[in-house]
Amino acid sequence: GAGVSQSPSNKVTEKGKDVELRCDPISGHTALYWYRQSLGQGLEFLIYFQGNSAPDKSGLPSDRFSAERTGGSVSTLTIQRTQQEDSAVYLCASSLGHQNTEAFFGQGTRLTVV
Amino acid sequence: GEDVEQSLFLSVREGDSSVINCTYTDSSSTYLYWYKQEPGAGLQLLTYIFSNMDMKQDQRLTVLLNKKDKHLSLRIADTQTGDSAIYFCAVTDYGGATNKLIFGTGTLLAVQP
Numbered sequence: 001g002a003g004v005s006q007s008p009s010n011k012v013t014e015k016g017k018d019v020e021l022r023c024d025p026i027s028g029h030t031a032l033y034w035y036r037q038s039l040g041q042g043l044e045f046l047i048y049f050q051g052n053s054a055p056d057k058s059g060l061p062s063d064r065f066s067a068e069r070t071g072g073s074v075s076t077l078t079i080q081r082t083q084q085e086d087s088a089v090y091l092c093a094s095s096l097g098h099q100n101t102e103a104f105f106g107q108g109t110r111l112t113v114v
Numbered sequence: 115g116e117d118v119e120q121s122l123f124l125s126v127r128e129g130d131s132s133v134i135n136c137t138y139t140d141s142s143s144t145y146l147y148w149y150k151q152e153p154g155a156g157l158q159l160l161t162y163i164f165s166n167m168d169m170k171q172d173q174r175l176t177v178l179l180n181k182k183d184k185h186l187s188l189r190i191a192d193t194q195t196g197d198s199a200i201y202f203c204a205v206t207d208y209g210g211a212t213n214k215l216i217f218g219t220g221t222l223l224a225v226q227p
Contacts, residue, residue, distance in 0.1 A: 004156075033215065042120075042219030043202060056214055091156065093215075103215055105156035
Protein backbone atom coordinates (compact mmCIF):
# COMPACT_ATOMS: atom_id res chain seq x y z
CA GLY A 1 0.00 0.00 0.00
CA ALA A 2 0.94 3.61 -0.32
CA GLY A 3 0.78 4.49 3.33
CA VAL A 4 1.30 3.08 6.81
CA SER A 5 -1.34 0.48 7.49
CA GLN A 6 -2.47 -0.52 10.97
CA SER A 7 -4.78 -3.31 12.00
CA PRO A 8 -7.20 -3.71 13.51
CA SER A 9 -8.64 -0.22 13.38
CA ASN A 10 -10.67 -0.91 16.51
CA LYS A 11 -10.21 -3.50 19.21
CA VAL A 12 -12.35 -4.13 22.26
CA THR A 13 -10.92 -6.59 24.74
CA GLU A 14 -11.63 -7.78 28.23
CA LYS A 15 -9.36 -6.81 31.06
CA GLY A 16 -6.64 -9.40 31.53
CA LYS A 17 -6.56 -10.56 27.91
CA ASP A 18 -3.56 -10.17 25.62
CA VAL A 19 -3.79 -8.12 22.41
CA GLU A 20 -1.61 -7.76 19.33
CA LEU A 21 -1.57 -4.65 17.20
CA ARG A 22 -0.04 -4.72 13.75
CA CYS A 23 1.75 -2.07 11.72
CA ASP A 24 2.77 -2.32 8.06
CA PRO A 25 5.17 0.54 7.34
CA ILE A 26 5.81 2.14 4.00
CA SER A 27 8.07 -0.07 1.91
CA GLY A 28 11.71 0.93 2.23
CA HIS A 29 11.26 2.89 5.46
CA THR A 30 13.90 1.81 7.94
CA ALA A 31 12.56 3.69 10.95
CA LEU A 32 9.36 2.68 12.72
CA TYR A 33 7.73 4.23 15.78
CA TRP A 34 4.91 3.27 18.09
CA TYR A 35 3.11 6.01 20.01
CA ARG A 36 0.12 6.02 22.30
CA GLN A 37 -2.49 8.77 22.40
CA SER A 38 -4.86 8.72 25.31
CA LEU A 39 -8.00 10.86 25.48
CA GLY A 40 -6.98 14.45 26.11
CA GLN A 41 -3.30 13.55 26.10
CA GLY A 42 -0.49 14.17 23.69
CA LEU A 43 1.53 11.54 21.94
CA GLU A 44 3.41 9.25 24.25
CA PHE A 45 6.47 7.60 22.72
CA LEU A 46 6.57 3.84 23.21
CA ILE A 47 9.28 2.26 21.08
CA TYR A 48 11.48 3.06 18.09
CA PHE A 49 13.09 0.70 15.57
CA GLN A 50 15.84 1.90 13.23
CA GLY A 51 17.29 -0.54 10.74
CA ASN A 52 19.21 -3.35 12.39
CA SER A 53 19.98 -1.38 15.54
CA ALA A 54 18.66 -2.46 18.90
CA PRO A 55 15.24 -0.85 19.41
CA ASP A 56 14.81 2.08 21.75
CA LYS A 57 12.31 0.70 24.26
CA SER A 58 12.62 3.55 26.71
CA GLY A 59 8.97 4.58 26.35
CA LEU A 60 7.32 1.25 27.09
CA PRO A 61 5.24 1.86 30.24
CA SER A 62 5.57 -1.60 31.76
CA ASP A 63 6.86 -5.07 31.07
CA ARG A 64 3.40 -6.00 29.85
CA PHE A 65 4.25 -4.12 26.66
CA SER A 66 6.56 -5.51 24.00
CA ALA A 67 7.12 -5.02 20.29
CA GLU A 68 8.84 -6.83 17.50
CA ARG A 69 9.80 -5.89 14.00
CA THR A 70 10.32 -8.86 11.74
CA GLY A 71 12.52 -8.67 8.69
CA GLY A 72 12.85 -4.93 9.08
CA SER A 73 9.28 -4.44 7.96
CA VAL A 74 6.06 -5.39 9.77
CA SER A 75 5.88 -4.62 13.47
CA THR A 76 3.64 -6.06 16.17
CA LEU A 77 2.94 -4.36 19.48
CA THR A 78 1.79 -6.82 22.13
CA ILE A 79 0.09 -5.88 25.37
CA GLN A 80 -0.24 -8.68 27.88
CA ARG A 81 -2.84 -8.84 30.65
CA THR A 82 -4.49 -5.64 29.45
CA GLN A 83 -5.70 -3.09 31.98
CA GLN A 84 -8.31 -0.38 31.60
CA GLU A 85 -5.64 2.30 31.60
CA ASP A 86 -4.24 0.73 28.41
CA SER A 87 -7.28 2.05 26.54
CA ALA A 88 -5.98 4.52 23.97
CA VAL A 89 -5.26 5.00 20.30
CA TYR A 90 -2.01 3.32 19.32
CA LEU A 91 -0.30 5.03 16.42
CA CYS A 92 2.45 3.67 14.23
CA ALA A 93 4.71 5.82 12.05
CA SER A 94 7.54 5.11 9.66
CA SER A 95 10.21 7.18 7.96
CA LEU A 96 13.25 6.81 5.78
CA GLY A 97 15.24 7.09 8.96
CA HIS A 98 17.84 9.67 8.01
CA GLN A 99 18.02 13.37 8.69
CA ASN A 100 14.98 15.48 8.10
CA THR A 101 12.62 12.90 6.74
CA GLU A 102 8.92 13.08 7.29
CA ALA A 103 7.33 10.53 9.57
CA PHE A 104 4.18 9.08 8.02
CA PHE A 105 1.50 7.98 10.42
CA GLY A 106 -1.07 5.24 10.20
CA GLN A 107 -4.68 5.82 11.17
CA GLY A 108 -4.13 4.11 14.49
CA THR A 109 -5.74 1.27 16.42
CA ARG A 110 -8.31 2.31 18.99
CA LEU A 111 -8.01 -0.09 21.90
CA THR A 112 -10.76 -0.28 24.47
CA VAL A 113 -10.29 -2.48 27.53
CA VAL A 114 -13.55 -3.28 29.30
CA GLY B 115 15.25 13.38 28.39
CA GLU B 116 13.69 15.83 26.01
CA ASP B 117 10.53 17.53 27.19
CA VAL B 118 8.25 19.35 24.76
CA GLU B 119 5.43 21.54 26.07
CA GLN B 120 2.47 23.21 24.41
CA SER B 121 -0.61 25.03 25.58
CA LEU B 122 -3.64 22.77 25.35
CA PHE B 123 -6.23 24.96 23.68
CA LEU B 124 -6.53 27.99 21.40
CA SER B 125 -9.71 29.57 20.09
CA VAL B 126 -9.73 32.14 17.29
CA ARG B 127 -12.23 33.71 14.94
CA GLU B 128 -12.21 32.90 11.26
CA GLY B 129 -9.95 35.31 9.39
CA ASP B 130 -7.77 36.10 12.41
CA SER B 131 -4.21 34.87 12.84
CA SER B 132 -3.47 31.93 15.12
CA VAL B 133 -0.22 31.51 17.00
CA ILE B 134 0.56 28.15 18.54
CA ASN B 135 3.55 27.99 20.87
CA CYS B 136 5.92 25.22 21.85
CA THR B 137 8.89 25.02 24.21
CA TYR B 138 11.49 22.30 24.38
CA THR B 139 14.37 21.47 26.66
CA ASP B 140 17.08 19.79 24.58
CA SER B 141 19.30 22.45 23.02
CA SER B 142 20.77 19.92 20.60
CA SER B 143 17.44 19.54 18.78
CA THR B 144 18.33 19.92 15.13
CA TYR B 145 15.03 19.57 13.32
CA LEU B 146 11.74 20.89 14.64
CA TYR B 147 8.40 19.99 13.14
CA TRP B 148 4.75 20.90 13.18
CA TYR B 149 2.20 18.13 12.61
CA LYS B 150 -1.56 18.47 12.21
CA GLN B 151 -4.14 15.93 13.35
CA GLU B 152 -7.65 16.36 12.03
CA PRO B 153 -10.56 14.65 13.79
CA GLY B 154 -10.46 10.88 13.31
CA ALA B 155 -7.30 11.05 11.23
CA GLY B 156 -3.62 10.31 11.66
CA LEU B 157 -0.97 12.99 11.94
CA GLN B 158 0.35 14.76 8.88
CA LEU B 159 3.48 16.87 8.59
CA LEU B 160 2.69 20.55 8.07
CA THR B 161 6.12 22.10 8.00
CA TYR B 162 9.54 21.87 9.61
CA ILE B 163 12.49 24.12 10.40
CA PHE B 164 16.18 23.39 10.76
CA SER B 165 17.84 24.71 13.88
CA ASN B 166 20.13 27.12 12.02
CA MET B 167 17.08 29.06 10.78
CA ASP B 168 15.09 31.69 12.65
CA MET B 169 12.07 31.75 10.42
CA LYS B 170 10.42 29.79 7.68
CA GLN B 171 7.37 30.85 5.70
CA ASP B 172 5.17 28.55 3.66
CA GLN B 173 2.02 30.18 2.27
CA ARG B 174 -0.21 30.93 5.29
CA LEU B 175 2.20 29.27 7.71
CA THR B 176 5.10 31.00 9.44
CA VAL B 177 7.42 29.13 11.78
CA LEU B 178 9.56 31.13 14.20
CA LEU B 179 12.40 29.59 16.16
CA ASN B 180 14.11 31.21 19.13
CA LYS B 181 16.97 28.88 19.97
CA LYS B 182 18.11 30.92 22.95
CA ASP B 183 14.74 30.55 24.63
CA LYS B 184 14.08 27.09 23.09
CA HIS B 185 10.80 28.38 21.78
CA LEU B 186 9.05 27.42 18.56
CA SER B 187 5.86 28.95 17.22
CA LEU B 188 3.49 28.33 14.34
CA ARG B 189 1.51 31.26 12.97
CA ILE B 190 -1.44 30.57 10.71
CA ALA B 191 -2.58 33.65 8.80
CA ASP B 192 -6.22 34.13 7.82
CA THR B 193 -7.31 31.12 9.86
CA GLN B 194 -10.13 29.10 8.32
CA THR B 195 -12.62 26.68 9.87
CA GLY B 196 -10.78 23.90 8.03
CA ASP B 197 -7.72 24.68 10.14
CA SER B 198 -9.53 23.37 13.22
CA ALA B 199 -7.41 20.46 14.41
CA ILE B 200 -4.82 19.44 16.98
CA TYR B 201 -1.35 20.78 16.23
CA PHE B 202 1.72 18.98 17.57
CA CYS B 203 5.25 20.25 17.63
CA ALA B 204 7.97 17.64 17.53
CA VAL B 205 11.73 17.72 17.86
CA THR B 206 14.44 15.30 16.98
CA ASP B 207 18.16 15.12 17.37
CA TYR B 208 19.67 13.23 14.51
CA GLY B 209 23.23 12.32 15.27
CA GLY B 210 22.69 12.52 18.97
CA ALA B 211 21.97 9.78 21.41
CA THR B 212 18.68 9.06 19.74
CA ASN B 213 16.94 9.92 16.51
CA LYS B 214 13.43 9.51 17.79
CA LEU B 215 10.75 12.15 17.42
CA ILE B 216 9.52 13.63 20.68
CA PHE B 217 6.07 15.21 20.46
CA GLY B 218 4.48 17.89 22.52
CA THR B 219 1.11 17.48 24.17
CA GLY B 220 -0.71 19.03 21.23
CA THR B 221 -2.74 22.24 20.96
CA LEU B 222 -6.39 22.02 20.01
CA LEU B 223 -7.17 24.91 17.66
CA ALA B 224 -10.85 25.80 17.47
CA VAL B 225 -11.83 28.25 14.74
CA GLN B 226 -15.10 30.06 15.30
CA PRO B 227 -17.01 31.17 12.19
